[in-house]
Amino acid sequence: MTTPVASLVPGRVEEVHVQHGDEISKGQLLGLIRSDEVGQIESELISKLLELEAERKQYQVKMQLAEKIYERKKLLLEEKIGSRADLELAENELEQERAALRAISDKQSAATEACVQRLKLFGIERHEIDRVIKTREVHHLFEIRAPRSGVLTMRDADPGEIISAGKTLFIIADLSQVWLTAQLSERDVSKVKCGLSVKAQVEGYPNLEFPGHLNFIDSHIETETRTLPVRATIENKERILKPEMFGTLTIETGKASAxxxxxxxxxxxxxxxxxxxxxxxxxxxxxxxxxxxxxxxxxxxxxxxxxxxxxxxxxxxxxxxxxxxxxx
The missing domain is CATH 2.40.420.20 (conserved putative lor/sdh protein from methanococcus maripaludis s2 fold)
Structure with a gap:
């Protein structure tokens, strides 16, 4: 079973930490990608947040002033010196300043969410946005980590290489189990079903048998060969079997003495x-x-x-x- 590892971030390969054939652990750092495009999006977010933060401080000052005016008008009314109309006007101005502050918070949330959605297209997780908001620092380097353990069977990335978003840089194979595809004669189609035990033999190890089970039966007969493609999962705990080996598959449809x-x-x-x-x-x-x-x-x-x-x-x-x- 193989898992491609792609970079959703466009940019330049800065570092590659693995080689073809290496044993890989889940979460292991495979390489670093420098992306000025993603960095630009983060920079725009920081600029917008700083701008809104400046506006917030201005409105906070205005609201503090409005609160003082409201309290003074309220005291004057209680002492029979001021009018209720003046108090209501002060209260209205205070509510306007409070509404302006709430609008700033809404704008900050909208700007953050817009940035999150843009960066999602590049596979950037929410925690990276939270880091940018907290530290106000832009990271141009992005990590490519292994999604699973296995053996690195393909590396298509070198330092200095310019890559596009979506390019597959590595392939990781879990060789503890492998797939063996075979062609089943049409006359034997009625005898098989998924889950049946199988035994595999390969040309490289003719005296060994590898157990497994049938996990896929195609829905169409191949017209040229009159055969049905099937696939089996074969146990390979010793990592003896290699990708692209040729072999034969024996499907155990039943047991009989002969x-x-x-x-x-x-x-x-x-x-x-x-x-x-x-x-x-x-x-x-x-x-x-x-x-x-x-x-x-x-x-x-x-x-x-x-x-x-x-x-x-x-x-x-x-x-x-x-x-x-x-x-x-």
Whole structure:
């Protein structure tokens, strides 16, 4: 299973900390990208917030003055010196200043949210915006971190390279399990379903079998080959299997007892299949009925019992001797 790691931030590659084939841990720093475009957005946010903060201070001064005027008009009214009209006018001016302060807060929230939405397009998280608001500092460097553990199977980034947003820089593969895709004969389609146990063999390790299970069956037969694409998840805890290896997939559709012989034990005499069974130190020809072939082995349906010894390497020679006797 592979996971591409892309940079949503456009810019220049500043540092790359990994090499092809490295073991990668989740969260590990893979590289740094310098993005002036993202830095510009953060700079605009800081400028807007500073501007609004200056306005806020002005309105706070005005509101403090309005509060003092209101309190004085209220006291004059209580002492029968001022008029209620003057008090109501002062109260109205105070509310206007309070409303102006609330509007500044709304503008700050709107500016922040607009910046958040713009930076989301580059994969920048909210905590980065919070950092900018708190520190008033612009970061031009952005980290590319591994989303999962695995092996780095592709690196397409070098320091100094200019990259566009969305470019895949790395691919991380979890090789503890691998996918093996295979083509299933049309006649066997009805025998399989997802979840069945499978065994895989690859050319690089012909004597090893790798267990797994079927996890995908395509919905369409390929018209040219009359086969159905299937895929299995194969256990690979020792990391023996590598991407792009060729192999064969055996799907366990059920269990049944059967007698199999190496194919070289069975010889053809006309249309008959024969084997040479050892008895009392000699070999005797016996006709058998054969069935399925499985690799280098053939199934014996009848004519032979389990435990009997048959000739393997010399069976062809025994056939030749038998034919010579017949010709005489």
């Amino acid at each position: 007698l199999f012989l190496p194919s070289k034990c069975v010889q053809q005499v006309g249309e008959a299949s024969v084997v040479y069974v050892r008895k009392s130190g000699d070999f005797y020809e016996r006709r058998v009925e054969t069935g399925r072939s499985l690799g280098d082995n053939v199934e014996v349906l009848s004519g032979l019992n389990e435990g009997e010894t048959v000739a393997e390497e010399g069976s062809l020679k025994l056939l030749g001797m038998a034919l010579q006797r017949l010709s005489k």
